[in-house]
Amino acid sequence: MAILVTGGAGYVGSHTVAALVERGVETIVVDNMVKGHKQAVWPGVKLYEGDLQDVPFMDKVFTENTVTAVIHFAAFSLVAESVENPAKYYDNNVAGTLQLLKSMNKHNVKSIIFSSTASTYGNPEVIPVTEEATESPINPYGESKLAVERMLKWFDGAYGIKHVILRYFNVAGAHESAKIGEDHEPETHLIPMILQTALGKRESFDLYGDDYPTPDGTCIRDYIHIMDLADAHILALQKLENEPTSALYNLSSGSGFSNKEILEAARRITGIDIPVRFAPRRAGDPPVLVASSDKIKRELGWNPTRTHIDNIIRTAWAWHSANPNGYNKA
Numbered sequence: 296m297a298i299l300v301t302g303g304a305g306y307v308g309s310h311t312v313a314a315l316v317e318r319g320v321e322t323i324v325v326d327n328m329v330k331g332h333k334q335a336v337w338p339g340v341k342l343y344e345g346d347l348q349d350v351p352f353m354d355k356v357f358t359e360n361t362v363t364a365v366i367h368f369a370a371f372s373l374v375a376e377s378v379e380n381p382a383k384y385y386d387n388n389v390a391g392t393l394q395l396l397k398s399m400n401k402h403n404v405k406s407i408i409f410s411s412t413a414s415t416y417g418n419p420e421v422i423p424v425t426e427e428a429t430e431s432p433i434n435p436y437g438e439s440k441l442a443v444e445r446m447l448k449w450f451d452g453a454y455g456i457k458h459v460i461l462r463y464f465n466v467a468g469a470h471e472s473a474k475i476g477e478d479h480e481p482e483t484h485l486i487p488m489i490l491q492t493a494l495g496k497r498e499s500f501d502l503y504g505d506d507y508p509t510p511d512g513t514c515i516r517d518y519i520h521i522m523d524l525a526d527a528h529i530l531a532l533q534k535l536e537n538e539p540t541s542a543l544y545n546l547s548s549g550s551g552f553s554n555k556e557i558l559e560a561a562r563r564i565t566g567i568d569i570p571v572r573f574a575p576r577r578a579g580d581p582p583v584l585v586a587s588s589d590k591i592k593r594e595l596g597w598n599p600t601r602t603h604i605d606n607i608i609r610t611a612w613a614w615h616s617a618n619p620n621g622y623n624k625a
Contacts (some may be wrong), residue, residue: 297321297360298532299404301347301395302368302414303340304331305479306466307410307524311366313337313470314525321597323360325353328370332622335475345451347391357402364406365399365534366528367392370440373483374414377436388439393446400454406535407447408528411462413545415441418579424586426462426543433579447541457539459531464517464547464586466524468607469614476614477521478621485516486608489558490615493567500569504576512553515583517547520607523599530595542594547586548602557604564608565616 298315302308303324315322318338323341336342341360343350347369356362370388371377377384391596392409399407414437415430432438447458467486469476477487494502505512527546534542552560563571591597601607 297323298364298564299323299325299356299360299362299365300368300401301325302367302370302410304328304332304333304335305368306479307521308366308368309335309337309475310470310521311368311525311528312340313475313582314522314529316340318529323356324360324366325356325555330371330479332478334622335478337475347398348394350394353395353398354401357398357441362402362404364408364532365395365404366408366410366532367395368410371619372395372412372436374434374436377434377439377585384435384439385442385490388436389442392443396446396450396456399456400450404573404605406532406539407456407458408531408535409443409458409460411440411444411460412437413462413464413584415444415462418581422585423549424545424584426545426590444543451541457535458541459535460543461527461531462543462545463524464519464545464584467518467611468522468601468611469521470522471610473613474611476611476618478618485554485557486561486611487615489561489569490565490608490612493561493565493569493612494615494619498570498620499572500558501572501574502558503574504580505555505573506576507582509553509582511553511555514580515551515553515585517549517585518602518604518607519546519548519599520601520610523602526599527591527595527597530591530597534595544591544595545586545588546591547588548599549586549588551583551585552604557608560604560608561612564605565612
């Protein structure tokens, strides 16, 4: 009886695999290694290296293991790239998930946790964002995730594949052991870029926009610790096991920190006067993006105990300072 984690060699996937293994759950990983890292796969976990759209490969995975549920992380997630190359995102994120669902149905696996995104909301009009907010993506990445969400609804009705959709806001931090952490190429996330600057990997940190209608003029975002996020996936699995009905939840802290506050916290925790370069606003960046996670707290008892900005940065710094080149040790 195993949980199949697609994209389990990536940032969010690897931390969720770690959380599953730490709870004694048999876990297997499928990853094509386009974005993943073999070193990120938790020790002792069976890794299948291949693509979701390779039907014989997926048949082999499902035949060799008794899979009871799938946690699906495998996706491309760069917003700017999705605008430049939408075909890549529809092919990988949508067509890849379609083939995964067909494989699941073929092998009678009826539960899936889907890693979605706040990008499905676009630029929300009401803050904090709830699950009832209008979905209005402003880029192909968000559109591809929303397309999958809608596909899941129809697969539930037709084939009885139940799902839990988790829409993330900003995810950061690292496992307490510092054995795994965040390593993207290219890196586009705020906290890793700040910490790479602290390590001298960047000349300065570029802060886009200091004239927003916020208390300090910089954008405010909602951050959640990666291991609190992993815990939510385990609760979602338990929900489908105990109560097989489909559901949708936001994952967020419910409060926000400005870019300047993140920068100052990083300076305090690293003890380094991290250089910053102010740049004009980027098109499409809303001033404030904060969400409500009341629904998952109420229905599943989720309790994000690690999601304090100092702890997020402390664990991220432990990973980055121990692995200044990420998983590439050279």
